[in-house]
Amino acid sequence: MPISEEWAGPAHGVICAYRFLDGAPQPLGPDFVPAAEPAGAWTWTHLRLSDVRARGKLTETPGLPAEALELFAEGEPRVQISQVDGWVIGALPDLQRDLAGRPGEEGRLVFAFDACRLITGRVYSLHAVDDLRRAVDKGQRLESPVHALVELVELYVGLIEGLLDDLGDELSGIEDYVLAKPQHPHETRLAAARREIARHRRELQALRSVLARAQAGRHGRRIDMLADAFVEGLAWMEDVDAEAAGLAERGRLLHEEMDTLINSATNRNMGALTVISTLLIPPTLITGAFGMNVPGLPFEHSRFGFVWASAVCVAVVGAALLLLRRMRVLG
CATH class of the missing domain: 1.20.58 (Methane Monooxygenase Hydroxylase; Chain G, domain 1)
Incomplete structure (x- = not known):
């Protein structure tokens, strides 16, 4: 019987589990334990780390390094990727999903994978990994754990790009309002928009830096299993980062324009009082x-x-x- 998030998550700490045969997904039951798979097959297990029963699934996984167990148990606020005993472990950025399905604050997706097993875990509901899980439920093919990781990163970057587009539209509205020389220029969402832009750009730059180091191999940090996997993704992240930088600059100039308007109004009032x-x-x-x-x-x-x-x-x-x-x- 396939794992359902509604009952298997609370009962087992497992949100979903799949076996991929030549890329085609097959749901697995709640008693599945990630183990070695035959050629052409691999598995993905996604855990709810807020449930202590998820740790039992991790300790049952043969060959999982102690560093990976520690990462899943304690979490990691930093975006990172490293290689330990034939496994690639780390934490990727994602956005929390609220009850209405909207993206919220930053979150972390912890992962560990080898040639035939991918294990992911999160504390709060996350946007990109949930989108990938739903896509797999609909039959999306994933050829390998690395392919799944690439899809996760691309879903996250696409989500950030969409949010930046929305913020750009919001800045345009604020810009039109400010250039009309309003009576109360401070009554805008400019500060909140600038904070969101800075927050998304900070996360994107951290992900871009980590993936670039994993591929470039400076200081012995090259991860062979990720070799050339994120070439297109890094180029996309560079474009999105440039867009975020442009929005940040627009926000800064708008802030200066608002300061000028407020100072001008203050000077006029002071002149009248004088x-x-x-x-x-x-x-x-x-x-x-x-x-x-x-x-x-x-x-x-x-x-x-x-x-x-x-x-x-x-x-x-x-x-x-x-x-x-x-x-x-x-x-």
Whole structure:
């Protein structure tokens, strides 16, 4: 009976398991243990690492290195690929999938494979590996563990490219809004969009660097099983990274434009307050002088003292206004 994620995951820590014969997938039962396969065959076992029962499946796997067991047990925040005792182990970037199927925060897919076995595991539901699992359920052929790994990477890069396209459209909308010189330029999602672009680019660059080192073999880190497997993928990642860099630059320029608009609005407001303060200073002095409780003040005993004092204030304000216009302080 094939493994179903709905019941086999909670019961066994296994999300899915397949045997591939000449590339064609065949679902396997929950008691399957990854072992050596005949020529032309290989297996893929995908585990839910949040279930402690998944560790039992790992310890039952013959030949799995202790480093791989440790990686599956403890997880790894860094993107990495290494080779140990004929196995290739590591952690790939992916995006968590929420209940609505939308991509969310960064996640890690831990993996280990040799010539005929691929074991993957994740704590949270991940986007790319779930897409590959569903594609295999529909009959997608995978010729080898390396082919499956290439498909996982390409699904992830394609997902990032789509998200960057959406972010580019969002930046275009923000750009149109900002260039229209709005009253409240800070009321946009620019900060959130810039954060998402930086986050996706950081993950993509880490993956690109790891795969390039695995293929180039600098400092003895070449992995023969991955030789030339990611040539096209690395070129694609370079293009997507260049797109992300362009979006990051657009976001930075938009941020500077918004700062300019906000500073201009602040300067206009400060200018208006300065003019108002300048016009009110002379009447303040005059009313202060007339408010002194001393004898000999002008209009002290006049019936029209308040009128004359008010007229003096108005005249002084008018004179100050004419002076500001002559000095071109006012338009």
